[in-house]
Amino acid sequence: MFRFIRWMAMSLCLMICLLAVSGCGVTRRGKPDAGFEDDLLSVEGVDQLAGDYALAGRFGEDNRITDVQFPPVAFQYDSFQIAGSETAKITSVAEYMRRNADIRLVIEGHCDERGSREYNLSLGEHRALAVRAYLIGLGIEGSRIQTRSYGEEMPVDARHSPDAYRTNRRGEFALYR
Amino acid sequence: MRLVCGLLGVLMFTGVWSPAADIEIVKPGGDKYLFDLSGLSAGAVAGSEFKQTLSRDLELSGWFKAGGVTTASVLVKGAVEVSGGTLMATCMVRRRDGHSYLNRVFSGKPDKSRVLAHVVADAIVKAVTGKPGIASTRIVMVGSRGGTKDLYVCDADGGNLLQITHDKKPCLFPKWSADARGIVYTSYVGGFPDVYHIDLVSGRRRRIAAFPGLNAGADVSPDGREIVLTLSKDGNPDVYTMNLRTRRIKRVTRTQHAAEASPTWSPDGRRIVYVSDRSGSPQLYVVSRDGGRGQRISFHGSENVSPDWGPDGRIVCSSRRNGRYQLVLYTVQPQAELQITGEYVDHETPSWAPDGRHILFTKTQNYRSDLYVLDTKGDPQIRLTRLQGDWYSGAWSTR
Structure with a gap:
């Protein structure tokens, strides 16, 4: 009998250990870090521990607006500076967002295929963040604007020419309601 | 469990892969152990896949090269057979002068002969060179x-x-x-x-x-x-x-x-x-x-x-x-x-x-x-x- 109880206790311990290792029994010790800056996105309701794939706290693809489109912002090679010739495009997006207070925006940063994929992902994010900063400068609330870098993963033109590269270096505007 | 993994990691880094002063420089194609598998009998289909995989694994380790039975310095003998639903590999690995590197029976699933060959290859690499193999990675x-x-x-x-x-x-x-x-x-x-x-x-x-x-x-x-x-x-x-x-x-x-x-x-x-x-x-x-x-x-x-x-x-x-x-x-x-x-x-x-x-x-x-x-x-x-x-x-x- 004692042996049986001891066996049960050991099995239980082993099960707890296995659960802990497999991650099924993850317990939350305190809240996940939420040190977001004020002008950045609202993260209320974002559960980093959620095991599902729902876009908690992010804009859903369902609410994507497709009937209004703005031309993408073009960038120089290996640069996230917004050229003077491109600012008018951003200004027209800002005007539209000012007139439509319920509109939210995801800026998608893209790169050409030159350079490493990792670096391009960061560069694409920098491009999106630069456009976002410009919009904030024009008075649009930061909480209405998110960023999404695709790096070099989603070229518009799959060819390997300077023209294709110029087309692929861009910041696109994805509007959501 | 995590701790054990962590400890294993520490052992691997301090034990096996410490800056090894004894690593000799191996020139391309030269200074490798020549091995011979002709003494390893493999009857079944699984056996021949096992042998092919083992031979390639030993070469991919970088420390070995296939040689003939008369020139090889590392001789692998034994048998690979399916017995009672289990794939058994009996391996005796000897140096030409008779020194025994390894003498073990390995077992696995008959439909996983490649997996077993990888395990045996890593064991041979370790026994002969003292270095970790990569066949099972x-x-x-x-x-x-x-x-x-x-x-x-x-x-x-x-x-x-x-x-x-x-x-x-x-x-x-x-x-x-x-x-x-x-x-x-x-x-x-x-x-x-x-x-x-x-x-x-x-x-x-x-x-x-x-x-x-x-x-x-x-x-x-x-x-x-x-x-x-x-x-x-x-x-x-x-x-x-x-x-x-x-x-x-x-x-x-x-x-x-x-x-x-x-x-x-x-x-x-x-x-x-x-x-x-x-x-x-x-x-x-x-x-x-x-x-x-x-x-x-x-x-x-x-x-x-x-x-x-x-x-x-x-x-x-x-x-x-x-x-x-x-x-x-x-x-x-x-x-x-x-x-x-x-x-x-x-x-x-x-x-x-x-x-x-x-x-x-x-x-x-x-x-x-x-x-x-x-x-x-x-x-x-x-x-x-x-x-x-x-x-x-x-x-x-x-x-």
């Missing part, structure tokens, strides 16, 4: 076929290729967990670039980092407790660490006008090498895991990207020189560098094998990418992927 990569990208896993010899995701969404930078049981990577399956963990045993996938903006390039620490990754939630891409249990994150770099990418742990888990463009071009920096100002370690090449810190302390990266990406080794102390490729094609995303000798990398020529294995001791490169499509971002398992 695995490789994860991104495969782009017909315009869709997904993750694939194969054995170290390129065989047993398996597709492990079916998302048809961009996926990036797969890396192995410390126990080689799972994979962390970046996927757009949820619409944004987030970091996921796939447990290859249970098949379960969890999202582990989904902050606003970019979540990318996660690398699991040697003790398996943390990841280091790139996040842009604070306004620009910086390096952070995240405790996998508590999900607490800690900022490691703090650059307002630069982008950081590709953070990778040192083998002791105390430092991190990463890419930053704060100098105006992407270069390598090393920083303490606790943060601080990164120390630049790459000074040649217009770009130095995709670092991987090897088990013996050498950092391999892709360095742009004369218009092409070449593989370069860096050591931090003393600071030194050595270019190890020269062919006028692109060599990218290098990843160390756990033996600290072989490096997996992506070779791109005419806009087509395949994975290759390079031997830092000079053996010829081996092409690993042969199927149609583009194969890149390969990562060698940690064990």
